[in-house]
Structures are given as C-alpha cells and as structure tokens.
Amino acid sequence: MKSALMLVDLQNDFCHGGALAVHDADAVINVANRAIELCKVHEMAIIATQDWHPDDHGSFAVNAGTEPWTTGELNGLSQVWWPVHCVQEQPGAAFHPQLEKQSLDFVVRKGQNSGIDSYSAFFDNGHRAATPLHHWLKGNQINRLIVMGLATDYCVKFTVLDALDMGYQVALLEEGCRGVNLSPNDSQQAIEQMQQAGARLITLSELA
Numbered sequence: 001m002k003s004a005l006m007l008v009d010l011q012n013d014f015c016h017g018g019a020l021a022v023h024d025a026d027a028v029i030n031v032a033n034r035a036i037e038l039c040k041v042h043e044m045a046i047i048a049t050q051d052w053h054p055d056d057h058g059s060f061a062v063n064a065g066t067e068p069w070t071t072g073e074l075n076g077l078s079q080v081w082w083p084v085h086c087v088q089e090q091p092g093a094a095f096h097p098q099l100e101k102q103s104l105d106f107v108v109r110k111g112q113n114s115g116i117d118s119y120s121a122f123f124d125n126g127h128r129a130a131t132p133l134h135h136w137l138k139g140n141q142i143n144r145l146i147v148m149g150l151a152t153d154y155c156v157k158f159t160v161l162d163a164l165d166m167g168y169q170v171a172l173l174e175e176g177c178r179g180v181n182l183s184p185n186d187s188q189q190a191i192e193q194m195q196q197a198g199a200r201l202i203t204l205s206e207l208a
C-alpha cells in the first residue's frame with residue numbers, strides 16, 4: 001500500500017491579497033513544505049491540485065450577473081457565486097511563491113469546464129466528468145492519501161469525501177487547512193462530515 005500527500009489549491013488567489021483570499025491561508029504554506037519534507041523521507045508521492053478556470057467560468061458572479069458570496073444555481077446544481085479567481089495562466093492561479101514546487105510529482109487541474117464548478121480533485125460538482133487523478137493514483141498503486149489545503153469547506157471537503165467514496169484511506173492534516181466560512185461554522189462542520197465519512201485527523205508530528 002502506497003501513500004501520497006495531496007496539497008489542495010495552494011494558489012495565490014486563495015492566499016493573502018488574492019481574489020478569493022481565505023483567512024490565514026498563508027500559514028499553511030509552511031505546513032505544506034514541512035509535510036512535503038516528511039513525506040519524501042517515506043517516499044510518498046506529492047500531488048497538488050490547481051483550480052484552473054477559463055475567464056468565462058460560470059461560477060464567477062460577474063458572469064452570472066450576480067453578487068459574489070451569494071448563492072444560486074448553475075446548470076441544475078447549487079452554486080456559490082465567487083469573485084473571479086484562478087484564471088488559467090494568470091498570476092492568481094499560480095502556486096504560492098513559497099511552496100516547494102519542485103517536489104511535486106503530479107499536478108491535477110480542475111474547473112476548466114465553464115458550465116460546471118469543480119471542488120473535488122476527482123470529479124466536477126455533478127460527478128459528470130472525472131479528472132486524471134484516480135487513474136494516476138491507481139497507476140502508481142496509491143490507495144492512502146494525506147490531504148491538506150484550501151479551502152476546508154469546499155475543495156478539501158469534496159476531495160476527501162470523493163476519495164473515501166472510492167475506497168481510499170484518507171488522513172486529514174487539519175493544521176494545513178483553512179476555510180472560507182461563509183457561515184462561521186462551515187469549516188468545523190466540514191471536518192466533522194469528513195470524519196463521519198471515515199477520514200482520520202492527523203498532525204504533522206505523526207508524519208515524522
């Protein structure tokens with residue numbers, strides 16, 4: 001059984017000064033770099049996801065003619081309307097400059113289809129199309145994932161829930177996660193939901 005570290009959306013737009021900045025997000029970059037170092041000692045694969053939208057993406061409030069941070073429906077699915085963020089090839093979509101990018105073995109990009117949002121690293125929000133992630137993990141005999149990143153209550157949560165649903169063992173590195181918290185308890189509820197689905201909470205010290 002092999003393991004991988006999965007770093008979710010450690011991109012400029014989710015960090016300080018970004019278009020969709022998550023509170024205290026920059027604090028997780030050091031956690032990520034320490035986790036990379038520890039996981040490499042154990043010869044684990046290092047994977048990162050990138051939100052990677054075309055500029056006409058349907059989740060952008062401006063494209064829906066609505067206000068950011070409100071909710072509505074996009075092609076039959078419930079949708080939070082976001083500020084324009086993580087546009088392909090733009091600086092906001094790049095990894096945080098302090099992230100040890102040279103250690104990444106595989107990068108999964110998601111959210112390229114304008115008509116549907118994609119929080120999970122495995123599928124779009126309607127489970128209509130899959131990313132290459134599952135295929136890559138199977139090809140590398142990986143069935144255990146250590147997950148951390150941004151944001152706890154969206155892309156981390158849906159990545160973890162899909163992974164558990166597909167039979168992966170999942171450990172959540174909680175100190176490496178920060179949430180959007182449209183409602184104040186969203187991140188806490190997301191963590192409880194992931195635990196109830198079978199995720200184990202771990203700390204950096206357990207990776208040493």
Ligand SMILES: [Zn+2]
Pocket residue numbers: 051052053059082085086111
């Ligand atoms: Zn997005």
